[in-house]
Amino acid sequence: MAEAFAAGFSRVRKGYRLNPFRRDKRPAVQDLSLRLAEGEVFGIVGPNGAGKSTTIKILMGFIRPDAGEVEILGRAPSDPEVHAEVGYLPENPCLYEHLTAREHLRFAARITGMRPREARARIDEILERVDLLHAADKPVRSYSKGMTQRAALAYALVHDPRLLVLDEPMSGLDPLGRHLVVEILQEASARGKTILFCSHILTDVERFCTRIGIMNRGRLVAEVTPGELKHRGAGVGAETAAPGAASPLEAFFLEVIRGNRP
Numbered sequence: 001m002a003e004a005f006a007a008g009f010s011r012v013r014k015g016y017r018l019n020p021f022r023r024d025k026r027p028a029v030q031d032l033s034l035r036l037a038e039g040e041v042f043g044i045v046g047p048n049g050a051g052k053s054t055t056i057k058i059l060m061g062f063i064r065p066d067a068g069e070v071e072i073l074g075r076a077p078s079d080p081e082v083h084a085e086v087g088y089l090p091e092n093p094c095l096y097e098h099l100t101a102r103e104h105l106r107f108a109a110r111i112t113g114m115r116p117r118e119a120r121a122r123i124d125e126i127l128e129r130v131d132l133l134h135a136a137d138k139p140v141r142s143y144s145k146g147m148t149q150r151a152a153l154a155y156a157l158v159h160d161p162r163l164l165v166l167d168e169p170m171s172g173l174d175p176l177g178r179h180l181v182v183e184i185l186q187e188a189s190a191r192g193k194t195i196l197f198c199s200h201i202l203t204d205v206e207r208f209c210t211r212i213g214i215m216n217r218g219r220l221v222a223e224v225t226p227g228e229l230k231h232r233g234a235g236v237g238a239e240t241a242a243p244g245a246a247s248p249l250e251a252f253f254l255e256v257i258r259g260n261r262p
């Protein structure tokens with residue numbers, strides 16, 4: 001992998017053992033090759049169990065692939081240096097219930113090497129941006145699901161990382177919260193950040209991705225850009241290919257997944 005890019009997978013494969021006493025595995029990610037250029041916003045969509053979270057965990061170095069190569073900001077995912085430049089939001093954020101959002105962000109700022117003065121101002125700024133300043137000093141156990149999700153997003157963003165890796169960033173949010181998160185990610189993208197995320201909310205994905213990948217049964221089975229979707233939406237027969245679809249991405253998604261059945 002000589003060329004510079006923000007994240008790359010080359011022929012990555014990962015399977016999970018069905019039974020700890022047997023060697024055979026059920027594939028979770030199969031033959032995944034994908035490159036994200038700096039500044040790209042890549043959304044992964046796919047049915048439950050398609051391999052989206054496994055892909056994200058492999059990129060973050062939380063699980064090792066069985067085969068293939070992975071690179072994140074020019075380094076191996078296991079390189080601790082890389083994590084100061086990456087913001088990660090897990091599918092189920094685990095915050096410490098007895099700590100406040102501000103305390104979490106102080107911790108995040110410290111482990112990513114921010115100077116205390118710079119961190120103080122940035123923590124207030126990001127808490128305000130995710131609409132949590134009013135609850136910044138309350139313990140996380142008193143937060144609603146949406147507040148916890150926004151606190152976890154602030155944790156991923158506080159050090160102004162170059163690359164954002166987000167597993168279902170709109171999960172558990174009401175329409176206002178979803179709108180806010182889309183706006184925050186659009187702002188990050190406008191400032192040149194690279195974003196890789198997965199989501200089931202196709203309307204949000206369609207709104208701000210530069211490229212969308214569809215995964216099914218562990219494979220990246222299709223890629224599309226918003227421009228291509230618009231073109232398809234205007235094409236003859238587009239409305240009959242997936243009747244009732246709420247958006248061009250949903251129509252494309254249904255077509256791809258239905259056509260990709262075993």
Ligand SMILES: Nc1ncnc2c1ncn2[C@@H]1O[C@H](COP(=O)(O)OP(=O)(O)OP(=O)(O)O)[C@@H](O)[C@H]1O
Pocket residue numbers: 016017027028046047048049050051052053054055
């Ligand atoms: N720790 C694990 N042990 C065994 N199987 C696993 C494990 N994690 C994931 N899997 C399996 O791997 C496959 C891919 O799972 P993954 O969580 O990556 O899918 P996903 O696309 O993120 O799904 P969802 O949309 O439901 O979050 C599924 O069949 C899942 O059951």
